Amino acid sequence: MRKTSHAFIGLLLLMAAGISISAQDRSASLRVRVVDPTGAAIPGAEIKLSSPGSRPQTQRSNSLGEAQFNRMAAGAYQLVVSAKGFTTSTIGEVIVQSGQNQYEAILDLGQVEEEIQVELDKHEANTDPRGNAFTSVLTAEQIAQLPDDPDELENVIRSMAGPGATLRVNGFRGGKLPPKNQIREIRFRMNPYAAENHDAGFISVDILTKPGIENWHGTFNGGFRDESLNARNPIAERRGPEQTRRFAFDLGGPIWRNRTSLFMSADGANEYDSKTIFAATPDGRINDLIFRPWRRLNLSARLEHALTKTHTSRVEFQRNTTRRDNLGVGDFDLPERAYSTDTTENLFRLADSGVVMGNLVNEFRFQARWFSSNIDSISDSPTLIVQNAFNSGGAQLENRRRISEIEFAENLDFAFGKHLMRAGVLFEIQRNRSLDLRNINGTFTFANIADFIAGRPITFTQRIGDPNVSFTQYQLGSYLQDDFRVRTNLTLSFGIRHEWQNTLGDRNNFAPRLGLAWSPFKNGKTTLRAGAGVFYDWYAAEIYDQTLRVNGLRQRDLVVRQPGYPDPNTGGDSVTLPPSRIRSAADLRQPTIYQTSFGLERQLPLGLSARFNYSYQRGVHLLRGRNINAPLPDGTRPDPLLGNVTQIESSANQFTHMFIANLNWAKPGRFFVGANYLIGKNTNEADSPTSLPAENFNLRAERGPSLTDARHRFFAFSNVTLWGGVRLGTSLQYNSATPYNVTTGFDDNGDTIINDRPAGLGRNSARGAARFDMSSRVSWGFGWGKPREAAAAAGPQIRVVRAGDGGDILGGMPSMSAANKRYRMEFYVQAFNVLNKNNPLTFSGVRTSPFFGTAIASLPGRRMETGLRLSF
Numbered sequence: 001m002r003k004t005s006h007a008f009i010g011l012l013l014l015m016a017a018g019i020s021i022s023a024q025d026r027s028a029s030l031r032v033r034v035v036d037p038t039g040a041a042i043p044g045a046e047i048k049l050s051s052p053g054s055r056p057q058t059q060r061s062n063s064l065g066e067a068q069f070n071r072m073a074a075g076a077y078q079l080v081v082s083a084k085g086f087t088t089s090t091i092g093e094v095i096v097q098s099g100q101n102q103y104e105a106i107l108d109l110g111q112v113e114e115e116i117q118v119e120l121d122k123h124e125a126n127t128d129p130r131g132n133a134f135t136s137v138l139t140a141e142q143i144a145q146l147p148d149d150p151d152e153l154e155n156v157i158r159s160m161a162g163p164g165a166t167l168r169v170n171g172f173r174g175g176k177l178p179p180k181n182q183i184r185e186i187r188f189r190m191n192p193y194a195a196e197n198h199d200a201g202f203i204s205v206d207i208l209t210k211p212g213i214e215n216w217h218g219t220f221n222g223g224f225r226d227e228s229l230n231a232r233n234p235i236a237e238r239r240g241p242e243q244t245r246r247f248a249f250d251l252g253g254p255i256w257r258n259r260t261s262l263f264m265s266a267d268g269a270n271e272y273d274s275k276t277i278f279a280a281t282p283d284g285r286i287n288d289l290i291f292r293p294w295r296r297l298n299l300s301a302r303l304e305h306a307l308t309k310t311h312t313s314r315v316e317f318q319r320n321t322t323r324r325d326n327l328g329v330g331d332f333d334l335p336e337r338a339y340s341t342d343t344t345e346n347l348f349r350l351a352d353s354g355v356v357m358g359n360l361v362n363e364f365r366f367q368a369r370w371f372s373s374n375i376d377s378i379s380d381s382p383t384l385i386v387q388n389a390f391n392s393g394g395a396q397l398e399n400r401r402r403i404s405e406i407e408f409a410e411n412l413d414f415a416f417g418k419h420l421m422r423a424g425v426l427f428e429i430q431r432n433r434s435l436d437l438r439n440i441n442g443t444f445t446f447a448n449i450a451d452f453i454a455g456r457p458i459t460f461t462q463r464i465g466d467p468n469v470s471f472t473q474y475q476l477g478s479y480l481q482d483d484f485r486v487r488t489n490l491t492l493s494f495g496i497r498h499e500w501q502n503t504l505g506d507r508n509n510f511a512p513r514l515g516l517a518w519s520p521f522k523n524g525k526t527t528l529r530a531g532a533g534v535f536y537d538w539y540a541a542e543i544y545d546q547t548l549r550v551n552g553l554r555q556r557d558l559v560v561r562q563p564g565y566p567d568p569n570t571g572g573d574s575v576t577l578p579p580s581r582i583r584s585a586a587d588l589r590q591p592t593i594y595q596t597s598f599g600l601e602r603q604l605p606l607g608l609s610a611r612f613n614y615s616y617q618r619g620v621h622l623l624r625g626r627n628i629n630a631p632l633p634d635g636t637r638p639d640p641l642l643g644n645v646t647q648i649e650s651s652a653n654q655f656t657h658m659f660i661a662n663l664n665w666a667k668p669g670r671f672f673v674g675a676n677y678l679i680g681k682n683t684n685e686a687d688s689p690t691s692l693p694a695e696n697f698n699l700r701a702e703r704g705p706s707l708t709d710a711r712h713r714f715f716a717f718s719n720v721t722l723w724g725g726v727r728l729g730t731s732l733q734y735n736s737a738t739p740y741n742v743t744t745g746f747d748d749n750g751d752t753i754i755n756d757r758p759a760g761l762g763r764n765s766a767r768g769a770a771r772f773d774m775s776s777r778v779s780w781g782f783g784w785g786k787p788r789e790a791a792a793a794a795g796p797q798i799r800v801v802r803a804g805d806g807g808d809i810l811g812g813m814p815s816m817s818a819a820n821k822r823y824r825m826e827f828y829v830q831a832f833n834v835l836n837k838n839n840p841l842t843f844s845g846v847r848t849s850p851f852f853g854t855a856i857a858s859l860p861g862r863r864m865e866t867g868l869r870l871s872f
Contacts, residue, residue: 028072028073028096028101029068029069029070029071029072029101030049030068030069030072030077030094030096030101030102030103031066031067031068031069031101031102031103032047032049032061032066032067032068032069032079032081032102032103032104032105033061033065033066033102033103033104033105034047034061034065034066034067034081034083034104034105034107035065035104035105035106035107036086036106036107036353036354036355036361036413041061041065041066041306041312042061042065042083042086042107042310043061043062043065043306043308043310044060044061044083044084044310045060045061045065045067045081045082045083045086045107046058046059046060046080046081046082046083047059047060047061047067047079047080047081047105048079048080048081049069049077049078049079049094050077050078051075051076051077051078057069062258065312072096075095075096076094076095076096077094077096078090078091078094079091079094079103079105081105081107083107086107087107088107089105089106089107091103091105104184104185137185137186137187137188138160138185138186138187138188143180143183143185143186144180144181144727144729144779146180146729146777147775147777147830147832148180148221148223148246148248148828148830148865148867149223149244149246149269150176150177150179150180150267150298152832153177153180154167154177156731157186157205157207158205159715159731159733160188160676160715160717161188161203161204161205162202162203162660162676162678162713162715163201163658163678163680163708163713164199164200164201164202165201165203165204165205166199166201166204166205167204167205167207168204168205168206168207169207169208169209170207170208170209170314170316170349170351171206171351171363171365171409172349172351172365172367174347174367174369175318175320175345175347175369176298176300176318176320177207178207178209178265178300179219179248179250179265179267181219181221181248181250181869181871182209182210182250182252182263182265183207183208183209183210184208184209184210185208186205186206186207186208187205187206187207187208188203188204188205189203189204189205189206190202190203190611190613191204191515192204192531192533192595192597192615193493193495193513193514193515193531193532193533194481194493194495194513194515195422195479195480195481195495195496195497195511195513196411196422196424196479196481196497197497197535198426198477198497198499198535198536198538199535200533200535200537200593200595200617202597202613202615202658202660209263209302210252210263215253215254216251216252216253216254217251217252217253217871217872218249218250218251218252218871218872219248219249219250219869219870219871219872220247220248220249220869220870221247221248221249221867221868221869221870222245222246222247222248222867222868223244223245223246223247223865223866223867224243224244224245224246224865224866224867225242225243225244225863225864225865225866226242226243226244227239227240227241227242227243229863229864230242230860230861230862230863230864231833231836231861231862231863232861233274233276233858233860233861234838234839234840234858234861235276235278235287235855235856235857235858236274236276236287236289237287238289240273240274240276240289240291241272241273241274241289241291242272242273242274242863243271243272244269244270244271244865245269245270245271246267246268246269246271246867247267247268247269248265248266248267248268249265249266249267250263250264250265250266251263251264251265252264256305258306259305259306260303260304260305260306261303261304261305262301262302262303262304263300263301263302263303263304264300264301264302265298265299265300265301266297266298266299266300267297267298268295268296268297268298269295269296270293270295271293271294271295272291272292272293272294273292273860274289274290274291274292275289275290275292275326275329275330276288276289276330276331276857276858277289277290277329277330277331277333277334277335278331278332278851278856278857279331279332279333279334279389279390279391280389280390280449280850280851281389281390281392281449282449282452282453285850286334286390290326290329290330290335290338291326292324292325292326292327292329293324293325293326294322294323294324294325295322295323296320296321296322296323297320297321298318298319298320298321299318299319299320300316300317300318300319301316301317302314302315302316302317303315303316307354308354310354310355311352311353311354311355312352312353312354313350313351313352314349314350314351314352315349315350316347316348316349316350316351317346317347317348317349318345318346318347318349319344319345319346319347320343320344320345320347321342321343321344321345322341322342322343323340323341323342324340324341325338325340326338326340327339327340327341328377328395328397330857331842331856331857332388332389332390332391332856333390333391334390334391334392336378336379336381336392336393336394337377337379337383337391337392337393337394337395338377338378338379338395339375339376339377339378339395339397340375340376340378341373341374341375342373342374343371343372343373343374344371344372344373345369345370345371346369346370346371347367347368347369348367348368348369349365349366349367350364350365350366350367351363351364351365351366352364359414359415360412360413360414361412361413361414362410362411362412362413363409363410363411363412363413364409364410364411365407365408365409365410366406366407366408366409367405367406367407368404368405368406368407369403369404369405369406369407370402370403370404370405371401371402371403371404371405372400372401372402372403373399373400373401374399374400375397375398375399376397376398377394377395377396377397377398378394378395379393379394379395379396380394380396380398380440380441381393381394381396381441382394382396382441382442382443382444382566383395383396383439383442383443383444384443384444384446384452385443385444385445385446386446386448386449386451386452387445387446387447387448387745387754387846387848387849388745388844388845388846388848388849388851388852388856389448389449389452389849389850389851393443394441396437396438396439396440396441396443397437397438398435398436398437398438399434399435399436399437399438400434400435400436401432401433401434401435401436402432402433402434403430403431403432403433404430404431405428405429405430405431406428406429407426407427407428407429408425408426408427408428409424409425409426409427410424410425411423411424412424418484418485418486419482419483419484419485420482420483420485421480421481421482421483422479422480422481422483423479423480423481424478424479425476425477425478425479426475426476426477426478427474427475427476427477428474428475428476429472429473429474430472430473430474430475430541431470431471431472432469432470432471432472432473432541432545433468433469433470434468434469434470434545435467435468436467436469436549437467438463439461439462439463440462440463440464441462442460442461442462442558442568443460443461443462444457444459444460444563444565444566444568445457445458445459445460445461445754446458447745447746447754447848448745448848448849449850455564455565455566456562456565457562457563457565457568458561458562458746458747458754459559459560459561459563459747459752459754460559460560460563460568461557461558461559461560461752462557462558463550463555463556463557463558464555464556464558465553465554465555465556466554466555467549467555468554469545469548469549469554471503471541471544471545471548472502473501473502473503473541473544474501474502475499475500475501475538476499476500476501477497477498477499477500478497478498479495479496479497479498480495480496481493481494481495481513482494482495489518489519489520489524490516490517490518490519491516491517491518492514492515492516493513493514493515493516493517493531494513494514495512495513495514495515495533496510496511496512496513497510497511497513498510498511499511499536499538499590501538501539501590503539503544504539504588504589504590505586505587505588505589506588506589506590509536509590510534511533511534511535511536512533512534513531513532513533513534514531514532514533515529515530515531515533516528516529516530516531517529525602525603526600526601526602526603527600527601527602528598528599528600528601529597529598529599529600529601529613530596530597530598530599531596531597531598532594532595532596532597533594533595533596534592534593534594534595535592535593535594535595536590536591536592536593537590537591537592537593537622538590539588539590539623540689543623543648543689543690544584546582546648546690547582547583547584547648549582550580550581550582551581551582551583552579552580552581552583552642556579556580556581557579557580557581557643557644558576558577558579558580559576559577559580559643559644559752560574560575560576560577561574561575561576561577561747561750561752562574562575577643577644577752578640578641578642578643579642579643580642580643580644580645580646581642581643581644581645581646582625582645582646582647582648582690583645583646583647583648584647584648584649585647585648585649585650587649587650588623588648588649588650589621589650590621591619591620591621591622591623591650592619592620592621593617593618593619593620593654594617594618594619594620595615595616595617595618596615596616597613597614597615597616598613598614599611599612599613599614600612600613606665607665607666607667608663608664608665609663609664609665609666610661610662610663610664611660611661611662611663612659612660612661612662613659613660613662614657614658614659614660615656615657615658615660616656616657616658617654617655617656617658618653618654618655618656619652619653619654619655619656619684620653621650621651621652622650622651622652622653622654622684622685622686623648623649623650623652623686623689624648624649624651624652624685624686624689624691624693624702625646625647625648625649625686625688625689625690625691625692626646626647626649626651626692626693626696626699627644627645627646627647627692627693627696627751627753628645628647628696629642629643629644629645630644630696630697630749630751631749631750631751632697635750644751644752644753646690646692648689648690651699652684652685652686653684653685653703654682654683654684654685654706655681655682655683655684656680656681656682656683657680657681658678658679658680659678659679659680660676660677660678661676661677661678662674662675662676662677663675670720670721671718671719671720671721672718672719672720673716673717673718673719674716674717674718675714675715675716675717676713676714676715676716677712677713677714678712678713678714679711679712680709680711680713681705681709681711682705682706682708682709683703683704683705683706683709684703684704684706685699685702685703685704686702687706687707687764692753692755693755694743694749694755694756694757694763695749696751701762701763702763703762703763704739704762704763704764704765705739705763705764705765706739706764707738707739707740707764708738709738709739709764710735710736710737710738711736712734712735712736713734713735713736714732714733714734715731715732715733715734716731716732716733717729717730717731717732718730718731724780725780725781725782726778726779726780727778727779727780728776728777728778729776729777730774730775730776730777731773731774731775731776732772732773732774733771733772733773733774733775734770734771734772734773735770735771736770737767737768737769737770738767738768739764739765739766739767739768740764740766740767740768740843740845741755741757741763741764741765741766741845742757742758742761742765742766742845742846742847743755743756743757743758743845743846743847744756744757744758744846744847744848745846745847745848745849746848758847766843766845766853768840768841768842768843768855769839769840769843769855771837771839771840771841771859772835772837772839773832773833773837773839773859774833774834774835774837775830775831775832775833775834776830776831776834777828777829777830777831778828778829778830779826779827779828779829780826780827780828781824781825781826781827781869782824782825783821783822783823783824783825784821784822784823785821785822785823786821786822822872823870823871823872824870824871824872825868825869825870825871826868826869826870826871827866827867827868828866828867828868828869829864829865829866830864830865830866830867831862831863831864831865832860832862832863832865833859833860833861833862833863834862835862836861836862838858838861839858839859840855840857840858841855841857841858841859842855842856842857843855843856844856
């Protein structure tokens, strides 16, 4: 413990020392990109740059919306950006650091009757719901210090955003994140009551790729990790085999200068790791490791073209493939339970945006997705489940799924008077075809090891029938939003959204939204925000698939109580139920969430800024499963001709309280530190739409903590530049214990569902252990070759500004002198769980288990990775 404390203190001292270091390179250049509210480039914009004692410089943006200023002295500048049909933006103080800098100016739509544009003051900027006062931005320098692995990068972004965050890449959801070095910025948007939002929540994340460039550039990077530098998993008795060999390559540049640019990328990995097996069998306890190989390959190409001075189109194609083996093994599952998965995803995307006439800005998006997955188990032998002791036998899985999706989205922005309007529509079509064979040879479930030795299973279940299902699902969402500036310091936002699905009979799904932003004081440093709205959730295709598949005609579940073993029909007390099935309730409707929140934002001295927000969610008509043919107290069933009838119904509720405190401390050109703390409580009545209650005729008893109810969450991220161009990025993450359910291990009420709880205990009444992780990334680079003027690929400082607002960024880091070189090499070392903290993950809640109340799995120990990146 003392060594851990010393390591932690030493790292903090190193971070503190780095805060006082800044880059010494004196050369400076500035690239300005001008875009409209949709992110489309604005060609022909006039950009004026001036500073005290120097002659102003004026340029016009090219067809990609960009202008480059070179041979500048580091210091403070004033930037004025104007374009026909848009509000003029004046940025009073632009801090230009040595090296390459990049700014993005987002121009709002101009007012129809206005001839003279007026600069937004701080009150207007802070109360503009589409401006950067509602947005925090990770710059390219900070993104460079995030994990290189795409999956780990996504996990960190979601941790930064908090629970329930949605991710979009260039406006699209789904698919893989782009390579880290192709990401221009990551925006955390805090405008939850915009009518264009489908999901309830507080933060959405927009990931924007780098725009078109004037010169060809590329990047190659590779990473390597194996067990030689890793720590042993705390649950395992020995260090298991692990290796990661990751590569990524991208190339981009103009194919028609100032008109058309092309980007291509490929990234992949060959990996294997070890999963712990922690089980107890009649022959003794097992503490072993299973070797799990997997590989992935992601390919993408993106073409951007400026159709006119105010019109930009983007075409993109992605192909993502993954193969994983020895899944399904670990914890209580023995090696014969293994299965493999093969997935392929193809994405075609088309986006078009620009001014269509006057002050109307149109954005169109089209996405086609083809997804296929194959799942195969290594064995189809009958499954043996001894509750929370061991699971053996085959996984009995053969699945072939094919999904075709088409998505259309149209958004229109327009303004008149004090109103900034947005209207849009989203239409999705999904075609599902699948073959699903599972549990075809049956599963025996035993209460404990003693019953297994005695050959006394509780139940035998088997699924029989036609495994093929196909269906088409349609989803439609439309909205209208009005942001009304009542006064300079007060904005009211009104919106209405409607949603519809063909798989539900419910049509009356109108969702009104209301938001308020008020900057009450003259200095404009304090902003109050409040809002309320209604949100609907989609009826998931996976749930609808089950109601079609296991409907008692196509497929059905055979259930035998007190069966014999190994022949379920030879037991003297065995009872075979009529076939069981799954169905949806006749009055099923879209789940509904009512949300309200209010918050306070304050700009503090010394570069500090603080945000505080409280939100409350009430979920009604949420989906849950219920066995409507469960035995009555006298042991008889309501319909003796049927077995279990799992009905998916809209009868569950949810209650969520959440308070979030955010603190950012930034010194442009020196360091950034950001931290989020969340305290909350999440209560619901079902773990999933298909999970069944312990008491089917007393649903109120199911109200309890959500499985994700971590009362306290903390995340912090820092980014500093140390001596000699060494950069250090560090993240800290803490989650308090989450709940798990406690069961008796027996079928006490005779419904053949073994989820009965001890008397007096509610659902999810026990809690596991808290988890803490500290991860760091240290990098150092150098450059050579003739200096280049366009150094965007080397990770310039990016700061986003909007209509006179200074922008709200998550810090700014200086560009190193090496960034202006033709070639740049960077070496990095990153470590996960630096302090090698034991983070228990899974706890046994079955009272008949020999592991009851103890952890049987843990997150990995310390892992080290090294790699390099070559940019040119």
